Amino acid sequence: MAIVSKPRCSASLLVFLGFLIRHRSSAEKVLLVPPPFGNSHWITLARIGRALVDRGYIVTVVVSEDIVEKRRAEWPDFQFETFQDGGTRATLEAVQDQAHSVARVLSLFELIEAFASVPEYLKQYCALLLEESNLLDQLRARQYSVVISDPFFPCGAVLSAHLDSRVPHIAVMRADPYFLDLKATGVPLPLSYVPFISTDFTDDMTFVKRLQNVVMSTLVPVVGRQSVSSIYDGLVRKYIGKKETIQSVTSRTDLWLYRTDNVLDHPRPSMPSMVQVGGLNVRAAVPLTEDMEAFVQSSGDDGVVVVSFGSMVKTMSTARIEIFAAAFARLRQKVVWRYVGEKPTGLGNNTKLLEWLPQNDLLAHPKTRAFITHAGSNGLYEALHHGVPMVCLPLFGDQPANAARVVARGLGVKLDFSTVTADQLYQAILHVVTNNSYQETAARLSRLHRDQPQSPMERAVWWIEHVIKHGRLPHLRARAVELPWYQYYLLDVAAFLFGVCLVVLGTVWCSCSFFCRKCCTKGGGKMKSQ
Structure with a gap:
């Protein structure tokens, strides 16, 4: 029986593989x-x-x-x-x-x-x-x-x-x-x-x-x-x-x-x-690496501040680096900072520098207290999804608009990257971390964002499949x-209505003028007869 079963298993496997290949093709x-x-x-x-x-x-x-x-x-x-x-x-x-x-x-x-x-x-x-x-x-x-x-x-x-x-x-x-x-x-x-x-x-x-x-x-x-x-x-x-x-x-x-x-x-x-x-772009969080988790847990009840300026920005000028390092060194929180370059001289023991960081997973961590960001779209939605308040320092593109929306929604504060001082940055982070209104607003908006019949990715995939299915x-x-500009703005209709108004007004004016002349003519005739 065992000798017969091997060919049968091999044949079944070949049929199954053939089905997969045909299905994939x-x-x-x-x-x-x-x-x-x-x-x-x-x-x-x-x-x-x-x-x-x-x-x-x-x-x-x-x-x-x-x-x-x-x-x-x-x-x-x-x-x-x-x-x-x-x-x-x-x-x-x-x-x-x-x-x-x-x-x-x-x-x-x-x-x-x-x-x-x-x-x-x-x-x-x-x-x-x-x-x-x-x-x-x-x-x-x-x-x-x-x-x-x-x-x-x-x-x-x-x-x-x-x-x-x-x-x-x-x-x-x-x-x-x-x-x-x-x-x-x-x-x-x-x-x-x-x-x-x-x-x-x-x-x-x-x-x-x-x-x-x-x-x-x-x-x-x-x-x-x-x-x-x-x-x-x-x-x-x-x-x-x-x-x-x-x-x-x-x-x-x-x-x-x-x-x-x-x-x-x-x-x-x-x-x-x-x-x-x-x-x-938001995905389910995965556990941090062992050393990263140990660093985050070492923050105790004070928690962690995540710092990232996106995939394009790699470093800062020396003056800006020292300003940020000095502000972070004053915090009671631990800081995870995505940064490429030489170690700042004023870097505190509470700050960990990384060339790359698991941003989504860190923002999802329960010990994360704030997100220092350039207000890029991807990072903003990760912070929104996970309910993390933000300190925004926009640089270019749509980032100023994104930062304005964060402030308008009560999700965080905005600073000027070019002029911010170490004390201003420290006070802004402290304000966001210690003011319960930001945490509560972030949690409330996170619940609103998550409360959807589909996740954003599921919705995107559903619509793509809808297009594939129906063409x-x-x-x-x-x-x-497809409308020309004058039709879109109803300029032809406006011109027609304007013309109608002119005709009506012109008719009324001519009629009034005609009757006035008639009345004046009759009045003048009576005067002569008398």
Whole structure:
């Protein structure tokens, strides 16, 4: 019997393996098109991809040849397709590091100067990707069910349309830096209470702030759209169609996954194709390493303060480092600080420096009392989810707006990174840690954020599967996307009504004038007869 059972077991195993291989080959395929730089953007897409892999999907990522080995080592569950980018990705990363590796607040002029060359390199990267005919043939042969990209790199929408215009396209983002989504979604934005993303305004604005909000919300998007059009319209006409533009291609996007949440962000109008998934980067906490857990437990009842300025910021100027080190040294709490560089001379015994830290797991720890942050979106939602108050020192991008929302919600305080002193930083941390209102507010908002029928990641995956199952979703798109500007703003209706009013008023005026003349004529005739 034993001799007979071996072949049977082997045959059963082969049948089972054959079933798995056949099932995997017939599984739905998803294509991710990440930006060439900006690690936080890539991490967001990668985590969505991992969730889809766990659901049985085959996820392929398009990356340049020089980064593929690193990506493959980090995310072995993905398949990768590569192309030669001529060194543009490395150049873009170098520009980013030069601008943001050292924590500092950049003025508008400094930002423009630092990133003046970025659009041209992004265009080159996109052009080299679209010119890779062998790669495009392979991608078309795979017959992907959906393409997912980040509008931070608009080439994702172009590649999706170039591969097959019938394949749905999904955008995942915090906000569109080029403001193409405003027209693509057709959503109205009442500027009386919807603050511009690059300001630190809330939904409660004074007259002066509303004036500034109107000016910025009107002019900046126009400049942004003109800028991106000048970069990508040529590529769009070459690869998609002569009458197409980057705006028209982006407007074909079937689903917009916004990394926002009404608990932290201000409520605003939305469309059915716009889905909030703020906090999708949050995952279940895993136990800390033995030495980290021992350090955290050594804090006793005082607890721990977590310090991190995101994945791009690696270090600070010497003056800023010593200010932070001196402030942390005065705390009774233990401090875990993500920091790369030489050890500050004023570093206290209570502070632990790490080149990388398990931020989500530390914020989930019951001994964590506060989070010192640059107010990046991912970190904010981790702190919100785990109910940790914050001290925000925003640097660039959407961080000032994020910090303003933290303050408005009562989740923490905001400081100026450029001018903060050691005493101000110490007092701010002490205020947040010892004031029960911040802890209570953080706990309450955490409960609100968690009390959802689906987690943000589950909601994102459900909508992606919905798109894969049903294909493109034109019934979710507002007609506003297709209307010319004069129809959208009802200028033709206004002109017609204005014309009607003129005709009515003109008729009334002429009638009154006519009767007045008649009356005057009759009165004059009677006078003569007498």
